[in-house]
Amino acid sequence: MSHITVERNRRRQMNDHLKVLRTLTPCFYIKRGDQASIIGGVIEFIKELQQVVEALESKKRRKSISPSPTSPSPTTVLNHHASSSLNNNNNKQVIVGSTRCNSSVADVQVKISGSNVIVKVISHKIPGQLAKIITLFETLSFQVLHLNISSMDDTVLYQLLVQIGLECQVSLEELATQVQQTFSSASDAVTTI
Incomplete structure (x- = not known):
């Protein structure tokens, strides 16, 4: 296979993956259609999903132990x-x-x-x-x-x-x-x- 064919296949595969990422991500995370915007939007969406998962896990732990009304911290x-x-x-x-x-x-x-x-x-x-x-x-x-x-x-x-x-x-x-x-x-x- 020639270098040009390999590069063409790589670009086609990248574009296919970017299309899938764009369809899996809510539209308001992706402002423009360029590659950097798609990847940046997906990163933000994943970070937010991680926060939701953390919160759900902490809620699950609290239910299994005992809930505390507030956590102490210095007054600001x-x-x-x-x-x-x-x-x-x-x-x-x-x-x-x-x-x-x-x-x-x-x-x-x-x-x-x-x-x-x-x-x-x-x-x-x-x-x-x-x-x-x-x-x-x-x-x-x-x-x-x-x-x-x-x-x-x-x-x-x-x-x-x-x-x-x-x-x-x-x-x-x-x-x-x-x-x-x-x-x-x-x-x-x-x-x-």
């Missing part, structure tokens, strides 16, 4: 002035604090990164829940910058990037607990119907 008060001064390492995203709030209804993880907060929530699908979370953020002087939702069967993963507002004076633990409470109240409403 979120306010715009303090957090904006924390992120002066050449604009690198530095995680300076995080906390978790887990229950049988939802697992909430909150991390502060500069003047933003990353919130990840894994729970069962509850109609109207996202609106309650966004309303809570607005009430606490946060601005939602980015939202990503992934779901599998009856489990949903919310990932929110929120900016800390000027009037915000809530700790990471309080934020995680309040997000957790929106799920608890929604879960109670669903079970009573």
Whole structure:
């Protein structure tokens, strides 16, 4: 076989594999049709699936042991002035604090990164829940910058990037607990119907 034929077969095989990857990946992960965008989108999708798997495994472990209401961590008060001064390492995203709030209804993880907060929530699908979370953020002087939702069967993963507002004076633990409470109240409403 000549070198040209081998190279042509290799390129055809690569294009076939890229087509399969593109069909297996939700369309919103792939912005353009070029090879780099397809591979980058697949990487992001796989990372998100890994997070869902980790969360489901931790939920399974908690059910087999005993659930803890919250995990202890130092209190970090979120306010715009303090957090904006924390992120002066050449604009690198530095995680300076995080906390978790887990229950049988939802697992909430909150991390502060500069003047933003990353919130990840894994729970069962509850109609109207996202609106309650966004309303809570607005009430606490946060601005939602980015939202990503992934779901599998009856489990949903919310990932929110929120900016800390000027009037915000809530700790990471309080934020995680309040997000957790929106799920608890929604879960109670669903079970009573």
